[in-house]
Amino acid sequence: MTVEDLQELAEQEQQRQEKFTNRLMYCAAAGCVSCGSINVRDMLKKALAEKNLAATVEVVGTGCMGLCGEGPLVKVLPEGTLYQRVDETVARKIVEEHLVTKTPVKDNEIDTSHPFFAEQMKIVLENCGRIDAEKIEEYIAVEGYAALARVVTEMQPAEVVEEVRKSGLRGRGGAGYSTGLKWGIVRKVQSDTKYVVCNADEGDPGAFMDRSVLEGDPHRILEGMAIAGYAVGAQQGYIYVRAEYPLAIERLRLAIKQAERLGLLGNRIFDSQFNFRIDLRIGAGAFVCGEETALIRSIEGRRGRPRPRPPYPSEKGLWGMPTLLNNVETYANIAPIIRKGSTWFAAIGTPKSTGTKVFALAGKIRNTGLIEVPMGISLRKIVFDIGGGTPEGTEFKAAQTGGPSGGCIPAAHLDVPVDYESLSSVGSIMGSGGMIVMDSTSNMVDVAKYFMDFCKDESCGKCIPCRVGTVHIHGLLERIAQGKATTNDLPLLEELCMMVKETSLCGLGQSAPNPVLSTLRFFRNEYEELLQEPATFVPSGTDTPPTTH
């Protein structure tokens, strides 16, 4: 494969697609598949055959189109008409009315000028809903692997690192460390063997950002990793993906095979000296394996338990070798940065938090689904414009970001810009992209209890504060919720939280108390209302005598 071959492939595919008068894009991501989009596909094909349109209209399975709560979704190209809640009857109508009689199916049409679409900005998800994730040619037709070609044939590794650094991209896994700096550190470590690892062990409850990218645009991750491999001097990459994502695993396997067949992975990529391979490693369902040192041990085939840092993986990672570890969404940003330049990327978002962020919008909100917004957008815009606000008759109370490591942002801070620093200034974190909206019917003690329940179950048990502390914090929350706790228990709860936060070994334990601390900060009254005064000494004559049992 040469750069010319790649261009030729792209043109061939573009021409192939142009032959069709229409392309019907049905959502083939896990959400829509689970509510019947495969039946919709079959009906579309059947109806097309009946109307003799099978040769001129293509039916394409594509990645997540965002409005997951209204699926299955079908998009008609080139018009761009988007249909929601498509069942077999509607599928037939799309063919018979939209395609044949040219009258859109009004009942199911979505207004794409709605802020849900208009306020979004797609970089990571640009191909989701646009290409067939299972065809490498479709990815190549939308400039896929062009960035890798450019990097390998025109740029020095140091230039690539510098380009990523200048883009201002920060780790999308949650911590927000500068991606360029991280790449620079791994590049500078002297070693014959280095590794590039993609953390696809997305485990926050309610989060499905990474899954959507892996299912909808797997080649983007492979390309990002290959570019990273070239930049840091690694020849081997691993994607650590959780077993609960079977569709993502299937598509990644296929994508790797396709890329290898075309020589986009393997030896002498684009006729250069650069060799790069990617293998999958499947996680076995432990949340803690999203922690980098635990993830590395898990890849090594050992028990997934974190270890103290330093040394950091960039110095001693997989099998003791320098290892670059980034999140799915981080790698997904790499190809566009190379293609369009760091200046373009750095201009998006805020000066310190550049680019976009994908959020999985869930909870008490009208439009649930996957969104991608420029950094710095206000929380209010996400909740009320994109999300459409809370359901009829309820009031917005708080937005939870960062999952079990994050916090709740109350209504008073609705105008906070969504960027790394601003979110932590209000006691939450950017996190990996879970966003759960709560309305006046939500009980904040229950919210804290839910996340603590999750953390205690997912604690690996290695260090004492996390192993035992989370159990006691959860127990205290349970007692508070049941009205059995006293005013003495609240200081104990706070002390335990601070202790677990400050003394735990890894990020899981260090951030586990955050949901409690942040709800205590903004909704302390909801805790206090549930507490009793402890019994004390009562001198005789000052009370009514006790009734004997």
Place this chain on the structure above:
Amino acid sequence: MAIVTLTIDGEQLSAQDNESLLEIARQHKIEIPTLCHLDGLSDVGACRLCLLEIEGSNKLAPACTTRPMEGMVVHTNTEKLKKYRRMIVALLASEGNHQCSVCMVNNHCELQNLAYDTGLLYVRVPYLYPNKVTDASHESFIIDRDRCVLCTRCVRVCHEVEGAHVWDIAGRGIDCTIVADLNVPWGSAESCTSCGKCVLVCPTGALVKKGESVAEMEKHTDFLKYIVTARRKGEWISIENEEE
């Protein structure tokens, strides 16, 4: 390897940069409580008792796995650290069934000593009263998992010194337990050489010798020093050795 100067609790010291802060402190008679650490075994940084405050860092660092840096200013015994250590011991006490009065290592127990050293008057969190499997199937030894503090010394001594790797951890979170081989009764664990090193290094009454009575058994860990003298100094804190 280089020599660095640092300050621990106001004392100016010089040390080799491949030693741990714990080794350096102990060389200078500065006491830092530990539980999972044992001279001669790799360090895992799990018990969090040896956490230190380092000026300029917003995170507490475990003495056993942290190496010195030039100009480092370390505090080993601040009010915050004392409080956290006491809470950690309280969490351990709440996690198991540590009835000292009927324990074979009563008065010779590291957990007991930690409770005294940290001034643990009572345990503020509710006791959890676990019911894990006590296994007396081995001809010479007993494992009482309800007295186990999961320090993994037994796992490490068996893997790193005896080379048998009988012990490992099963389960996660509060359900973690030490298991023999692939979770078989200890007596039928084929890899066990009955060397008894795990019993000697166990800080509590979780691993004991049969035939001893309450408060009779004393543990001795000195033997490790002689066995592992062949190892280079400083190697004990290297993470790569950790094989639990």
Place this chain on the structure above:
Amino acid sequence: MKPKVATIWLGGCSGCHMSFLDLDERLIDLADKIDLVYSPIADVKEFPRDVDVTLVEGAIASFEHEELARLIRRNSRFVVSFGDCAVTGNVTAMRNSLDLDDVLHRSYVELADTTPRVPRDYPTIAELMKQARPLHEYITVDAFIHGCPPTADQIWSAVTELLAGKKPELTHVFLRYG
């Protein structure tokens, strides 16, 4: 007026009270200094009001204990957990990991020499809780005397300090478990 002192025996073996009696001749000094208003060694039926110091031996093992604990708290200025069972649950709590019915059956049926019967259906016998737990999990406790049992010297030291009005939560002259 002499300080009013009470001692009570809940879910324990009375070993702590035996140790109390080991004060030997010091008991005579103590008798001069205090007014023992309630104790297993004094024949008083009702737990009195306005007690200055109450030593509680034993864990909370039955519903009656829980009720007594609340009464003790209301009626006492200082409540002291007296011995390891009150402080940690100790031996009394060893049954906690087991099923209560199994424990009762083992004790009263399998090991019975005569008339094997679980003493459960007698209305005069307090019902056991599923678990025996330390005193401070039910009421606020002001001071702790450790040991199984605490030695006479420990008890003497703690009691004299308490009578001298020293802040009780800082009192741990003899911190020892077991």
